[in-house]
Amino acid sequence: MRIDVVSIFPEYLSPLExxxxxxxxxxxxxxxxxxxxxxxxxxxxxxxxxxxxxxxAGMVMRxxxxxxxxxxxxxxxxxxxxxxxxxxxLLVPSPAGxxxxxxxxxxxxDEAWLAFACGRYEGIDERVLDVAAEQGPVxxxxxxxxxxxGGEVAVLAVVEAVARLLPGVLGNPESVVEESHxxxxxxxxxxxxxxxxxxxxxxxxPDVLLSGHHAKVAAWxxxxxxxxxxxxxxxxxxxxxxAQLTRADRAV
Ligand SMILES: Nc1cc(-c2ccc3ccn(Cc4ccccc4)c3c2)n[nH]1
Numbered sequence: 001m002r003i004d005v006v007s008i009f010p011e012y013l014s015p016l017e018x019x020x021x022x023x024x025x026x027x028x029x030x031x032x033x034x035x036x037x038x039x040x041x042x043x044x045x046x047x048x049x050x051x052x053x054x055x056x057a058g059m060v061m062r063x064x065x066x067x068x069x070x071x072x073x074x075x076x077x078x079x080x081x082x083x084x085x086x087x088x089x090l091l092v093p094s095p096a097g098x099x100x101x102x103x104x105x106x107x108x109x110d111e112a113w114l115a116f117a118c119g120r121y122e123g124i125d126e127r128v129l130d131v132a133a134e135q136g137p138v139x140x141x142x143x144x145x146x147x148x149x150g151g152e153v154a155v156l157a158v159v160e161a162v163a164r165l166l167p168g169v170l171g172n173p174e175s176v177v178e179e180s181h182x183x184x185x186x187x188x189x190x191x192x193x194x195x196x197x198x199x200x201x202x203x204x205x206p207d208v209l210l211s212g213h214h215a216k217v218a219a220w221x222x223x224x225x226x227x228x229x230x231x232x233x234x235x236x237x238x239x240x241x242x243a244q245l246t247r248a249d250r251a252v
Contacts, residue, residue, distance in 0.1 A: 087136030
């Protein structure tokens with residue numbers, strides 16, 4: 001997978017050089033390129049923002065540098081992918097975006113080329129997204145109902161959530177099966193986890209986990225997932241259709 005990121009703070013994306021994502025880049029599983037938007041400014045002060053038309057607080061990111069940057073990103077990606085007609089799926093973090101979910105992460109992990117436009121200030125001139133949408137898919141994405149100062153943190157989260165699903169990135173592909181929001185758990189929250197020592201600071205891990213009885217362990221984890229989901233995310237339980245909840249589930 002190729003990923004391009006454009007930002008006025010490219011160093012914000014340095015964490016993507018670390019750990020498993022960093023390893024995926026060095027092994028070639030992930031071809032990630034970070035670009036400084038100011039590269040595409042033409043004035044002495046390398047200006048990327050201007051006052052909002054219609055007034056209002058803050059500044060808006062000017063369309064010209066973004067249009068030039070995205071055009072070059074498209075061109076460079078086509079050369080590298082050796083597909084002259086290829087276009088990236090452009091993802092634009094925004095408080096007004098479509099909620100980013102694990103399901104979307106799985107969809108994006110199946111794509112060959114993603115590009116991220118990291119806004120700052122009050123956002124990017126809307127016409128940039130309109131022009132981009134004439135070239136290929138554009139999706140404004142929100143991480144959640146809270147406000148960040150820019151798109152970089154959201155890109156770190158989305159890139160990690162997507163890249164970890166790529167075959168070969170995680171040592172044990174099994175680990176994405178039983179986690180929260182995974183299809184295999186029916187979208188339930190995952191059960192509590194424990195490791196050695198069995199008793200720590202006078203606190204013992206649940207006996208069933210030491211029983212070696214796999215069916216009982218699985219049943220305990222399912223019950224814990226249901227209890228935790230009911231307590232913390234009742235909205236997820238409502239989504240589960242009757243088929244996914246067994247009689248034992250309903251008894252919890
Ligand atoms: N889930 C989520 C995403 C963002 C986000 C993403 C990109 C940008 C670019 C500028 N800002 C600041 C901003 C604050 C308020 C209104 C508009 C823009 C951003 C915020 N916040 N929360």
